[in-house]
Structure formats: C-alpha cells, structure tokens
Amino acid sequence: MRHLAVLTSGGDAPGMNAAIRAVVRTAIYRGRTVSGVYRGYQGLINGDIHELGARSVANIIQRGGTMLRSARSMPFMTPEGRAQAAENLRRHGVEGLIVIGGDGSFRGAHALSQEHGVPVIGIPGTIDNDIYGTDVTIGFNTALNIATEAIDRLRDTAASHDRLFLVEVMGRHAGHIALNVGLAGGAEAILLPEVPHDLDEVVSSIVEAQARGKSSSIIVVAEGAYEGGAMHLKEKIEAACGYEVRTSILGHMQRGGSPTTRDRVLASRLGYAAVEALLEGQQGVMAGVDKRGTVFVPLEDTWSKQKEIDWQLFEIAKVLAV
Amino acid sequence: MRHLAVLTSGGDAPGMNAAIRAVVRTAIYRGRTVSGVYRGYQGLINGDIHELGARSVANIIQRGGTMLRSARSMPFMTPEGRAQAAENLRRHGVEGLIVIGGDGSFRGAHALSQEHGVPVIGIPGTIDNDIYGTDVTIGFNTALNIATEAIDRLRDTAASHDRLFLVEVMGRHAGHIALNVGLAGGAEAILLPEVPHDLDEVVSSIVEAQARGKSSSIIVVAEGAYEGGAMHLKEKIEAACGYEVRTSILGHMQRGGSPTTRDRVLASRLGYAAVEALLEGQQGVMAGVDKRGTVFVPLEDTWSKQKEIDWQLFEIAKVLAV
Amino acid sequence: MRHLAVLTSGGDAPGMNAAIRAVVRTAIYRGRTVSGVYRGYQGLINGDIHELGARSVANIIQRGGTMLRSARSMPFMTPEGRAQAAENLRRHGVEGLIVIGGDGSFRGAHALSQEHGVPVIGIPGTIDNDIYGTDVTIGFNTALNIATEAIDRLRDTAASHDRLFLVEVMGRHAGHIALNVGLAGGAEAILLPEVPHDLDEVVSSIVEAQARGKSSSIIVVAEGAYEGGAMHLKEKIEAACGYEVRTSILGHMQRGGSPTTRDRVLASRLGYAAVEALLEGQQGVMAGVDKRGTVFVPLEDTWSKQKEIDWQLFEIAKVLAV
Amino acid sequence: MRHLAVLTSGGDAPGMNAAIRAVVRTAIYRGRTVSGVYRGYQGLINGDIHELGARSVANIIQRGGTMLRSARSMPFMTPEGRAQAAENLRRHGVEGLIVIGGDGSFRGAHALSQEHGVPVIGIPGTIDNDIYGTDVTIGFNTALNIATEAIDRLRDTAASHDRLFLVEVMGRHAGHIALNVGLAGGAEAILLPEVPHDLDEVVSSIVEAQARGKSSSIIVVAEGAYEGGAMHLKEKIEAACGYEVRTSILGHMQRGGSPTTRDRVLASRLGYAAVEALLEGQQGVMAGVDKRGTVFVPLEDTWSKQKEIDWQLFEIAKVLAV
Structure with a gap:
C-alpha cells in the first residue's frame, strides 16, 4: 500500500485532530503518501481529497474540532454515492482509508469496503463513549x-x-x-x-x-x-x-475545546496503530483499547454489540452519595 | 462605630467571597468587631448573625459563590420584617451594615436605613453589570x-x-x-x-x-x-x-466558578472602601468604581437611573464582524 | 472491625480529598465509625485523630491538596515513634488504618503493621505515577x-x-x-x-x-x-x-489544582475498594487498578519492584515528532 | 491613505492576534488595503510583507501568540536598516504603519517616522503593563x-x-x-x-x-x-x-494562552482606534485607554515617562494580609 487517506465523520470530538496528525505522520514515517478527505463522506463523493505533509498537521494536536471538517452525507447512504466515492479514491491513487468517527460512520466504511474492496480501518472518535470494542473513545475524557x-x-x-x-x-x-x-x-x-x-x-x-x-x-x-x-x-x-x-x-x-492529555495520547496511539495495521494488511476492523492494550475488532461488532456501562461505578456512586 | 455586619443578597456572583474577606479584614485591621449575616435578609430576620475573625475568611478569596449564602426573603419586604431585622442588629450590637448584592438588594437596604436609621453601604455584586453608578460589578469579569x-x-x-x-x-x-x-x-x-x-x-x-x-x-x-x-x-x-x-x-x-484576578481585586477594593466609608460616617451609598476611581453614589440612583451599554463597543463589534 | 482511620502522607496529590471522602462515606455506609488522622504519621504520634461524619467530607471532592494535611515525620521512622502511633490508635479504638500516599508512606505503614499488628491498606496517591502494582496513581492525570x-x-x-x-x-x-x-x-x-x-x-x-x-x-x-x-x-x-x-x-x-474527572473517579473507586477489603479482612496490601480491574498487591511490592514506562508510547512519540 | 500595514514586535502577548484582526478588518471596512509584516522589524527589512484579507484573520481572536510572529532585529537599530525598511514599505505601496508592541518597539517606530516620514501609530502589547500613557496593555489581564x-x-x-x-x-x-x-x-x-x-x-x-x-x-x-x-x-x-x-x-x-475576554475587547478597541486615527491623519502616537476612554499619547512619552503602580492597591493588599 503506497497511498492512504483519512477522514473524520459524524459529530466532532476533541482529539480528532491529534488522531489525524498521528495517521499522517506515521504514514510519512513509513514512507507512504497520505491524503486528507475534507467534510467526511461527502468530500469523498465530491473528490475533496488533498495530499498532506508532516507540516500540514503541525500545531493541531491541541485544537478541538477537526481540521478535515465533518458533514452528513445523504448520497453516501446510496450504492451510487459509494460507487462515486470508491471511484474518486481510485482516481487519487488511494489504496486504503482510515475513518475517524462513531459507529454510524463505521457502517458507511463497512459498506464501502464490502461493495468496492476498499481496505478500511476505523478509529473511534465520539464523546459519548458508546462504541463496542474499545474501553474509551477519543473525546470522551475531554x-x-x-x-x-x-x-x-x-x-x-x-x-x-x-x-x-x-x-x-x-x-x-x-x-x-x-x-x-x-x-x-x-x-x-x-x-x-x-x-x-x-x-x-x-x-x-x-x-x-x-x-x-x-x-x-x-x-x-x-x-x-x-x-x-x-x-x-x-x-x-x-x-x-x-x-x-x-x-x-x-x-x-x-x-469542543482543547483535548486533554489522555485524549491526545489515546488519539496518537490509535492513529499510529491504525496505519501500522493497514500497512500490515488488516482491514474491516476498528482500532481500540481494552485490558489487553491496543486491539482490533471487526467493524460490524461496533454497532451490533452493546457496550455496558461500568456497573461497579454505578454502585460506588450510590454509596458515596450517602 | 464599634461593630459592623456584612451580608450577601440576591443571586450569587464570583468575587462575593473576596468582598466578604475584604470587609472582615479591613474592619479587624481598624480595630472593629465584624459579624456575618447568613442567608441574606432572611438571616437578618432570623437572627442568623455570627462574629467573624480574620481566619474565618482565610482561603476563600478564590472560591465562587458566597460563604454567607444568599436567599430570598418575602418577610423583609414588609415593614414588620424590617423592624425585626433592625431589632436583631441592635440586639447583636451591630451599628452599621454592608450589603453585597444587586439593585433589588439595595432597595431593601435603603428601606432598612430610612425606617430604622441603620447606616448601610452597598457593594455591587452581580454578574449582569446592570447597576448604575459603577463601571463594573463584582462577578461580571468572571x-x-x-x-x-x-x-x-x-x-x-x-x-x-x-x-x-x-x-x-x-x-x-x-x-x-x-x-x-x-x-x-x-x-x-x-x-x-x-x-x-x-x-x-x-x-x-x-x-x-x-x-x-x-x-x-x-x-x-x-x-x-x-x-x-x-x-x-x-x-x-x-x-x-x-x-x-x-x-x-x-x-x-x-x-459560578473561581473569580478572575480582576474580580478579586475589584471586590477587595470595594470591600475595603465600604468599611472605610462607613467608619468615616458615610451611609446610604454604594461603593463603585468609575473614571474617577472609587466613588460613592446614593443607593436610590442604583435602581432609578439606567446604565448605558458601551455604544462604541457595539459599533466596533459590527465593524469587526466584516 | 468497628472503627477505622484514614491519613494522607507524603507529597499532596489532586484527588486525595476524593479518596478521603470515599473512605469516610463507604465506612459510614457499612455502619462503621471512621476517624481522620491529621498531618500524616506525625498526627498519629501526636494523637491528632478525630471522628469524621458524612458531612465532614461534603464539598471536598473538587478540591486539590488534602483536608487531612500531610507532613514528614522523623519520629515515625523510629520503632519508638511507631509504638506511640499504635498506642494512640488503640486508645481511640481504631482497628484498621488506610494510608493514602506514595511508596515511602507504604513502608511506614508496613512497619506499623509488622511491629504492632495494625491492619493497614494503602491507596496510591502521588502525581509521579511511580508506584508498582497500579497502572495509575491518584493525581497523575491531573x-x-x-x-x-x-x-x-x-x-x-x-x-x-x-x-x-x-x-x-x-x-x-x-x-x-x-x-x-x-x-x-x-x-x-x-x-x-x-x-x-x-x-x-x-x-x-x-x-x-x-x-x-x-x-x-x-x-x-x-x-x-x-x-x-x-x-x-x-x-x-x-x-x-x-x-x-x-x-x-x-x-x-x-x-495542585482541582482534580480531573478521572482522578476523582479513580480516587472514589480505590477509597471504596480499600474500605471493603479492610472490612473483609485483607491487610498489608495496596489497592490499585490494572488490566484486571481493581487489584490488591502486597505493600512490599510497591517499593521493591520497578514499574516500567510505556515503551510503545515512547516509540510512538518518536515517530510522531517527524 | 490607501494602504496600511501592521506588525508585532518584542515579546508576544495574548491578545496581539485580536489586535491584528481589528486592524485588518477595520481597514477593510474603511475600504483600504492592509498588509501584514512578518517577524517584526526584521520582516520590514527583509520585505516580508503580504496583503491580508478579512478571512486571513478569521478564527484567531482566541489564539495566544502572534500570527505575524515577532523577532529581534539588530539591523533595524541602524539608520541603514531603517532606510531599507522605509524603502520596502514604499515599494509595497504602504502609506502608514501600525506597530503592536512595547516601548522598545515604539522607539523603533518613532525613529522610522522621524527619519523617513512614515506615519506610525503604536498599540501597547505587553504582559508587563509597564507602558506610560495607557492604564492597561494588551496581554496584562491574561x-x-x-x-x-x-x-x-x-x-x-x-x-x-x-x-x-x-x-x-x-x-x-x-x-x-x-x-x-x-x-x-x-x-x-x-x-x-x-x-x-x-x-x-x-x-x-x-x-x-x-x-x-x-x-x-x-x-x-x-x-x-x-x-x-x-x-x-x-x-x-x-x-x-x-x-x-x-x-x-x-x-x-x-x-501564552488564549486571551481573556478583557484582553480581546481591549485589543479590538485599540486596533480599531489606531486605524481610525491613522486614517484621520494622526501619527507618532500610541493608542491607549485611561479614565477618559480611548486616548492618544506621543510615542516619546511611552518610554520617557514612568507609569506608577497603583499605590492604593498596595496599601489594600497589606491591610487584607492581616
């Protein structure tokens, strides 16, 4: 894989910029070309795809929001839209895609992968922390x-x-x-x-x-x-x-707001891991963290399985409200 | 004047604690006794009046809210309620009262002063900055x-x-x-x-x-x-x-929240000024700041006159939104 | 065990107050009496031990520092000092002790336990995160x-x-x-x-x-x-x-400063766990968290074993500085 | 005056970006062309001068530092350096210059004005607040x-x-x-x-x-x-x-850090005032604020006169430390 791309999708979350930075710099460190897709899946359809250098992501690790912007895309929910997206990726020479977002975004990534063979890896970015397969999501701590x-x-x-x-x-x-x-x-x-x-x-x-x-x-x-x-x-x-x-x-x-240390570190870790995994041939998975360290779970699991809240914490909260 | 008291009334504002601290320590520095009235005018009616020492107000300058608490008091709006309040002040030996609050609180202070001869001085504490007679109120900057x-x-x-x-x-x-x-x-x-x-x-x-x-x-x-x-x-x-x-x-x-440097400095300045003024025999006024420095305006002015917004700033805001 | 005590020792760390609150309220919830020892081991020697109620720890979860204060104690490093400490605990009816601090503090706790049979449990509180047996210490995240x-x-x-x-x-x-x-x-x-x-x-x-x-x-x-x-x-x-x-x-x-959400949650979790463990008869251990959840490690391990830094993170940091 | 330029000089201060934004947008609002000089006086000598549009200064009001950067310039301290600077301004068609910085920067501006007839106006930007002629400087409050x-x-x-x-x-x-x-x-x-x-x-x-x-x-x-x-x-x-x-x-x-509301408002006010004054034909002055509102003082005053500290505040601080 010579050339990979990254996009952010769904609601923005603090730390998305740190994840973009990690994806871009890891790819460059590994000698690959890397492009940013602007405005999520809509940008994929519009061909809003631009190569990024190591300096393009300088001074963004501390910024909230996402420099690649995010947007809803109705067309991407249709097979025609996804065909156009795949076509644009091919035209730009992009051979793998990293999607930073929530489980809704991962469904889209999965469809793109299934229908057009685009290797995709997801990175969980959402403040709600409601994604199965990772203990924490980017933005939650902030x-x-x-x-x-x-x-x-x-x-x-x-x-x-x-x-x-x-x-x-x-x-x-x-x-x-x-x-x-x-x-x-x-x-x-x-x-x-x-x-x-x-x-x-x-x-x-x-x-x-x-x-x-x-x-x-x-x-x-x-x-x-x-x-x-x-x-x-x-x-x-x-x-x-x-x-x-x-x-x-x-x-x-x-x-909004500047991400916490923990969100920046998590985003850096997952951005790095996603690129490494993609280069090693993994696809159709989300990079997450759990008790075992960095893990990869099938994209389907992220929306089909339910993440539990920490019930012990709920019990502790009750005791301490005494 | 041997003994003075301080209370907070109306909505809380960051910096009220810094003002209380300044009142208490200035009074003690001047060799006077000083008491705190808890829960505003209602505490005056209930006799919730307690002497404060220099250490009682230690470590509060950085805290939001008000350590003396605040509350609405319907009874204080009646002549009977104010008579009870005046009686309680006399019983505790309090000879002067400092009221930290908004213009509604100053109306109450004014009535107490008119009806029962209690020397009162007001300190403007409200985040809205809507009090005539002072360029800024305590809490506004925060x-x-x-x-x-x-x-x-x-x-x-x-x-x-x-x-x-x-x-x-x-x-x-x-x-x-x-x-x-x-x-x-x-x-x-x-x-x-x-x-x-x-x-x-x-x-x-x-x-x-x-x-x-x-x-x-x-x-x-x-x-x-x-x-x-x-x-x-x-x-x-x-x-x-x-x-x-x-x-x-x-x-x-x-x-809420910890007051800014400016609110702490303003509160310290006005708390100090209010005590000095009360000891020098002033009353029925609010301590404020304007172009001339620390000033004292009649309490009636604070609610009967209207404070203008800064119209030049409004013009500048429009120009800069270009 | 009817009555337990808690102290903070060594450098202060944000979240220590949240841990004290958790210890006190869990103990009360379990129907036990709980006392606070002021100024660490020195307070133990001086008998500076006072019963705490659920309201004594109200409104402290968000505060930096430690309401129980901390201090160095040379006398506690001597067998005579520790004997005095044990005697004071007995005199106050305290049957178990929870020590919040670093590995130096745990050495002291261990000695007290070994020499006088006082059941002790440690809670790791230090910003440096340099304690073996727990992935994170209270104060580190802040x-x-x-x-x-x-x-x-x-x-x-x-x-x-x-x-x-x-x-x-x-x-x-x-x-x-x-x-x-x-x-x-x-x-x-x-x-x-x-x-x-x-x-x-x-x-x-x-x-x-x-x-x-x-x-x-x-x-x-x-x-x-x-x-x-x-x-x-x-x-x-x-x-x-x-x-x-x-x-x-x-x-x-x-x-200093107000602890982060994560430090408050960690401190609450460990304070709760320490009391539960002490009541269940555990002792001579530190409550920590690792991949398995809440864990208990022998106090000796905390200073005799070395905690590694996260080497993968070190590698990632290098790659991303590209 | 058709075309004006702005630069930042000396140590950076929070709010400098807000001042740059105000200068640029006021100039554009008044139908003028406006350029930014990068890296202070050194950029003037190097001809590092670029036209700015209203969007060039979007999303900077909340940022610390200065987007125009700042640098020391030994050459500008020589007549030859200043001649080069003046020549570059002429070549770019710049007819007036606004300098955001401290009194050292104003000396340079003054020399440029005296020697080459360049109309200059200063804006006080320094965290130290040690500039005569204005009650507060940009960055002080932050x-x-x-x-x-x-x-x-x-x-x-x-x-x-x-x-x-x-x-x-x-x-x-x-x-x-x-x-x-x-x-x-x-x-x-x-x-x-x-x-x-x-x-x-x-x-x-x-x-x-x-x-x-x-x-x-x-x-x-x-x-x-x-x-x-x-x-x-x-x-x-x-x-x-x-x-x-x-x-x-x-x-x-x-x-460093994001400027406070007050610093952003002050910077906006002074940036606006400086452009208005320059367009009205004023020069050789610094825009500041004091009891009278926005004021203009001769640049020489800013370094030849001494600004007093607030002695009453010093007295109050002593009383309140009781």
Whole structure:
C-alpha cells in the first residue's frame, strides 16, 4: 500500500485532530503518501481529497474540532454515492482509508469496503463513549472534564442558595458521561438510559438527603434517560417535592475545546496503530483499547454489540452519595 | 462605630467571597468587631448573625459563590420584617451594615436605613453589570470569561460542521455580557435588550457572511433580547434562512466558578472602601468604581437611573464582524 | 472491625480529598465509625485523630491538596515513634488504618503493621505515577493536564518567536509525566530518567527538525533525566547548536489544582475498594487498578519492584515528532 | 491613505492576534488595503510583507501568540536598516504603519517616522503593563489570570503541608503583575521593584502570621524586585526564619494562552482606534485607554515617562494580609 487517506465523520470530538496528525505522520514515517478527505463522506463523493505533509498537521494536536471538517452525507447512504466515492479514491491513487468517527460512520466504511474492496480501518472518535470494542473513545475524557467543571460551577450557586440543580449531559443512548461526571461532581442522583428509574425514589432520596443535612443537591441526567428530557423531569420533581428546581443543559459545549492529555495520547496511539495495521494488511476492523492494550475488532461488532456501562461505578456512586 | 455586619443578597456572583474577606479584614485591621449575616435578609430576620475573625475568611478569596449564602426573603419586604431585622442588629450590637448584592438588594437596604436609621453601604455584586453608578460589578469579569470560553468551544464544533450556533447568555434587562462576549467570541451578530433588532437584517447578515466565505457563524443573544427567547429565535432564523441552527443556553454556569484576578481585586477594593466609608460616617451609598476611581453614589440612583451599554463597543463589534 | 482511620502522607496529590471522602462515606455506609488522622504519621504520634461524619467530607471532592494535611515525620521512622502511633490508635479504638500516599508512606505503614499488628491498606496517591502494582496513581492525570496546558502556552511563544523551549516536568526517578506530556505537547524530544540519552542525538534531531521546516521546538525533560537539571542541559544545547534556549521549570504547580474527572473517579473507586477489603479482612496490601480491574498487591511490592514506562508510547512519540 | 500595514514586535502577548484582526478588518471596512509584516522589524527589512484579507484573520481572536510572529532585529537599530525598511514599505505601496508592541518597539517606530516620514501609530502589547500613557496593555489581564491560577494551585500544596512558597512572577522593572496577583492570591507579602523592601520586615511578618494562626504562606515577588532573584531571596528567608521555603518561577508560561475576554475587547478597541486615527491623519502616537476612554499619547512619552503602580492597591493588599 503506497497511498492512504483519512477522514473524520459524524459529530466532532476533541482529539480528532491529534488522531489525524498521528495517521499522517506515521504514514510519512513509513514512507507512504497520505491524503486528507475534507467534510467526511461527502468530500469523498465530491473528490475533496488533498495530499498532506508532516507540516500540514503541525500545531493541531491541541485544537478541538477537526481540521478535515465533518458533514452528513445523504448520497453516501446510496450504492451510487459509494460507487462515486470508491471511484474518486481510485482516481487519487488511494489504496486504503482510515475513518475517524462513531459507529454510524463505521457502517458507511463497512459498506464501502464490502461493495468496492476498499481496505478500511476505523478509529473511534465520539464523546459519548458508546462504541463496542474499545474501553474509551477519543473525546470522551475531554467531555468528562468539561461537564465536571460545569457542575463544579453550578455547585457554587447551588450551595450558596440551598438549591436543587438538574444537569443534563450528553448521552442519548449511553450513560457513560452521566455516570462519570455524576460521581465526580458528587451528584445526589444519577439518571442513565441504561437504568430504569423510579422518580419517587429519586425524590425521596433528595428529601432524605436534606433531612441528613445536605442543603443543596445536584442531579445529573443523561440526555436519553428520561422521556421529555430535563425540562419535563424538572416539573415532575418540583411537583413531587415542592422545591424549585433549576435546570442546566450542557449541550454542544461538551463537544469542543482543547483535548486533554489522555485524549491526545489515546488519539496518537490509535492513529499510529491504525496505519501500522493497514500497512500490515488488516482491514474491516476498528482500532481500540481494552485490558489487553491496543486491539482490533471487526467493524460490524461496533454497532451490533452493546457496550455496558461500568456497573461497579454505578454502585460506588450510590454509596458515596450517602 | 464599634461593630459592623456584612451580608450577601440576591443571586450569587464570583468575587462575593473576596468582598466578604475584604470587609472582615479591613474592619479587624481598624480595630472593629465584624459579624456575618447568613442567608441574606432572611438571616437578618432570623437572627442568623455570627462574629467573624480574620481566619474565618482565610482561603476563600478564590472560591465562587458566597460563604454567607444568599436567599430570598418575602418577610423583609414588609415593614414588620424590617423592624425585626433592625431589632436583631441592635440586639447583636451591630451599628452599621454592608450589603453585597444587586439593585433589588439595595432597595431593601435603603428601606432598612430610612425606617430604622441603620447606616448601610452597598457593594455591587452581580454578574449582569446592570447597576448604575459603577463601571463594573463584582462577578461580571468572571462571567465574561466563562461565557467566552464556552463560545470558543462551540466555535470548534461550528467550524468543523459549517454550522450556525445561537448562544444565549445571561442578561434579562442588560446586554453588557452579550456585547462583550459577542465581540470577544467573534460573533457574526449580537442581539441586546437595549437595541431593537430587525430579524431580517440578522438573517441577511448571516447569508451575506456565508457569501463572503464565512462557513460557520455564532450569534450571541442576551436572555432578554428576544421575546420567546433563544428557542423561538432559532425557529425564526431557520425558517428564514433555511439552515439548521444549533442553540446553546449557557445559564447558571456563568454564575459560578473561581473569580478572575480582576474580580478579586475589584471586590477587595470595594470591600475595603465600604468599611472605610462607613467608619468615616458615610451611609446610604454604594461603593463603585468609575473614571474617577472609587466613588460613592446614593443607593436610590442604583435602581432609578439606567446604565448605558458601551455604544462604541457595539459599533466596533459590527465593524469587526466584516 | 468497628472503627477505622484514614491519613494522607507524603507529597499532596489532586484527588486525595476524593479518596478521603470515599473512605469516610463507604465506612459510614457499612455502619462503621471512621476517624481522620491529621498531618500524616506525625498526627498519629501526636494523637491528632478525630471522628469524621458524612458531612465532614461534603464539598471536598473538587478540591486539590488534602483536608487531612500531610507532613514528614522523623519520629515515625523510629520503632519508638511507631509504638506511640499504635498506642494512640488503640486508645481511640481504631482497628484498621488506610494510608493514602506514595511508596515511602507504604513502608511506614508496613512497619506499623509488622511491629504492632495494625491492619493497614494503602491507596496510591502521588502525581509521579511511580508506584508498582497500579497502572495509575491518584493525581497523575491531573498533573498531566496541568503540564500539557503549560506546554500549550509555551508553544504560543515558541511559535511566535521561532524559539526552542526546554520544559522540565516532575519526575525525579520516573518519566511517566514527561512521556505523556511530551507526546501530548508535540515535543520534538523527550528526555526520561529511564532512557540513557545522547545529547548529540537530541541536538542533531533539533537541527534536522529546523531543516525540515519546524521553526519552533519544545523539549520535555523529566526532573531526574539529566544530571544538573534543565539549566545545565540548556547550556549544553546552546553550546552545541548555537540557538538561544528558553527554560521553564513547572515545579510544584503540577501538584495542585482541582482534580480531573478521572482522578476523582479513580480516587472514589480505590477509597471504596480499600474500605471493603479492610472490612473483609485483607491487610498489608495496596489497592490499585490494572488490566484486571481493581487489584490488591502486597505493600512490599510497591517499593521493591520497578514499574516500567510505556515503551510503545515512547516509540510512538518518536515517530510522531517527524 | 490607501494602504496600511501592521506588525508585532518584542515579546508576544495574548491578545496581539485580536489586535491584528481589528486592524485588518477595520481597514477593510474603511475600504483600504492592509498588509501584514512578518517577524517584526526584521520582516520590514527583509520585505516580508503580504496583503491580508478579512478571512486571513478569521478564527484567531482566541489564539495566544502572534500570527505575524515577532523577532529581534539588530539591523533595524541602524539608520541603514531603517532606510531599507522605509524603502520596502514604499515599494509595497504602504502609506502608514501600525506597530503592536512595547516601548522598545515604539522607539523603533518613532525613529522610522522621524527619519523617513512614515506615519506610525503604536498599540501597547505587553504582559508587563509597564507602558506610560495607557492604564492597561494588551496581554496584562491574561497574564494576571494565569499567574493567579498558578498561585491557587500552589496554595493547595502550601496549605496541605503548612509551607511557605515564594512565587516569582514577570516584571523586571514593574510590579503591576506582582501587585495584582499578590492581592488576588491572598499573598502574605508582595515584593515589587518600585518598593524598597526590608527583608527583616518580610521575615517578621511571616513569623507573626504564623503566630496569628496562618499555617501556610505565599510570598509573591516580581522578577526585578530582588537582586539575585527568587533563589537568592529564598536562601535569605530560610536563613532568617528557619523554615524551608519552596520556590516557583512562573516564567514564560504567563505569556501564552488564549486571551481573556478583557484582553480581546481591549485589543479590538485599540486596533480599531489606531486605524481610525491613522486614517484621520494622526501619527507618532500610541493608542491607549485611561479614565477618559480611548486616548492618544506621543510615542516619546511611552518610554520617557514612568507609569506608577497603583499605590492604593498596595496599601489594600497589606491591610487584607492581616
């Protein structure tokens, strides 16, 4: 393989730039040519493909977002779109593709590979950490710190006014962010999509906490944990316990910002591993990390299997909210 | 005056603790006794008044919120409540009161002073900076930095996806925060309560900006700038320009966190000045800063007069969004 | 075991408070009494031992340093000192002790246990991450982020002036911090105590990098990587390559500050695990984390065995500095 | 004037990019052509002059350092060098020059103007705030926050170990940074170049503070406040009071990083004002801010007159260290 390409797809995540840098520099170190595809799969279809040098990725390791940009592409969901994409790769002489994104992006990569024989390797980049096959995804650690810092600030106000705050963090289908920041933020209760919750129990735990001398409380709720979202939940809690409840929805802010050391190191490790694997002939897999170190799992597994939250952590969070 | 007291009232603001520290230590340095009133005017009514020493305020200058807590007090809005408050001050031997808060808090202080002869001095503590008589209020600078940092993060995502973001910052009646963070965040447009705005103009400026090559845009809107708030505005812009618009409401997060150097210095200066003034016999005034340095304005002015936004800055922001 | 105690010893590390909180609340949740020993082993000798409630550890999870304080104790290094310590524990009814600190602190704990039969469990708290038996120590992740942020700032200046910066990070005997922040900071070269380095090679890599178009460079050096330290190294590099070199010694700043999400979660996990293990009859071990999850290793191992740096990371850092 | 140019000179300061952006966009808004000179006066001599568009300065307002880079230029200190510089400006059609830097840079600008009739206007950009004619310089506010944050972190360790920390901040000839961060960091003592200090007094204030119950202390010292610097002072204090003293030299880190809201707003205001003034025919002046708003002072004043520190703040700092 002489020439490989890299793209970012789906929602941006801090550390994507560090991963791009690692892919580009490892390829160059191995004597290969490397191109960047701009705006994800749409750029593949539009032929927005440009060779990158070692200096093209200088001074980006600390930047949030993605220098290659990202975009949704409806055409790529069609066989015609993917045929066009494969054709463009061939025309540019690209013999292998690295896709940085979430499981939706990996489905696209898989289809491209199946239909047109393009060797692809995935790198998990999403703040939600909801990808099977890797213990952590690029961007997750940064998102945790941003959300925890926000909760620390809300706590200043909660403590000054003896108030109850409901904080909604990202995670439509997965509670990894909520669980970690709930524990780290000293939340009274943590509501996750994975755990059926009884509102009465939440309310009574708050009432009891007040009785034990807690004068302020934080409840952390994942985006997808409650139908109707934080605003609906707020009304229910207010009706049930009689307190005024303040709501804060952290939103897209969790997605941006300079990546943490850990996200930069993880991204560097996976970018390096993906290139090495591609050059050694691997394909159709995602590079991830787990207890064994760097691992490669079939792309299909990333969306067909379900990643569990850390149940022990959930138990610890409950004990420590005492 | 042998014994003075200090309380915080209204919404908390970063730097309130630095102001409390300055009041307490200046009083002690001048050989006076000083007490803290907990939970604002409600604590005055409840007699929640405790003497503070120099060490009681150690290690708080860097903390957000207020160690004296704050609370709303309906009873204090009645003559009976204020009579009880005055009685409690007398009982504790307190001869002068320093109130850290916003203009609503100063109305209460004024009433207490008029009805019961309690010498009071106000210190402006609110993130909104909407108090007449001082160029800046305690907490404003910290809130600016938190909001600007959030916009920087959103910009990472906006730039990665060629998106339009609508960011709502605090300011129900005043656009000081929105104006400064809009300029500092490089916003395409800034919507303030003080400026009647034409939605068509906003939309066309965005469309033109895209034509000039701007692929992502940030619009900063003050809480009170648009009826129906950011969500309503979002729908209107989407309908008008056809783009998808993301919304982020920064909310209470702007209120917390460790105060900036400037807020700590301002709070120290005003806390010191308030005690000095009270000991020199001044009362019924707020300590503030303006072009002349530290100044004292009648409490009535703080709510009866209107503070202007910096119109030159508004003009500059428009020019620089080119 | 009815009553247990906790102390912090050695250099402070961010997350120690989160670990104290976890120990205290888990013990209370399990229906036990728990005491805090102030100022480490010296407090044990002085009998500075006080019962803690669930509220005593409220609002500390986000704080740097240690609320129990830490101190060196020469007397505890003597058998007489340890006898006094054991006597004080008995007098207070303490039946088990949890020590949060580094391997030096664990030696002391081990001696106390051997000589007086006090059941002890260690929790690794040190920013250096140089303790055998756990993949990470409490405080390490926070220290990494502080150091990386400092390097990001230095890079602004390095890039603006085409300069060479030499940054010394903590790590007298271990290069874990230097390796991670060197990689994350995009350093041109990383000097570790574990790797014999050839100054000529470092100098020639810098000269070559300039030739490749890099106009500014950062070299990260661990405290113990070079005899004479950063200042000596600076002179040698200047003499060899003719450039002016700026030096920055990050120092104690890396030790403080609010712990990251990861350090809070790790500290909570280990504090919880240590109490559970002590109650189940384990002793003479340190609670740590590795590929298997939470693990317990004999205290002796923590100082007699050597923890390796991540050699693959070292290789990756070299490739990416291309 | 049809065409103007901008350069940055001297040490970089956060907010320089925001000033460049304001100069460029204001010029374009006024229908003028604008060029950037790279690497300061050296670039002027080398003819490193390039036209900038509104998009050239997109997405830089939040970045530290200077996109135009900065460098020392020995040749520019000679009449021949300046003649070459003037010749290059003429050749590029540049009719006016804006120089962002410190008073040393303004001397150069002044000479160029005197000798070759080039209209110049200065913008004060330096973290030290030591320029006469403006209350604040670009970069000062950011440097304050970085230094205060560092002191907050050191305080965690100081408080955990009952230690004395000596923190050296920037300011070879001026104590503005030391004074503000010393006050904001709750320092026990603040040593400035402007204030002759008696070491015995410092030592006795520390000893007394310990007696009053302060168990840890921070002393902030400006770079130029003490002959031999912080290390020499450390030894003297240790000898005098018998405590071990830890030293931290913040150094270049204070110079980098994303500018604060205030620095971005100040830079925008001054960049805008400088262009407006140049177009209105002003020259030989620096744009600054003081009690009257935006002001223009003769360039000569900036280096021939001395800016005072805020003596009232120095008094307040002493009172609050009680």
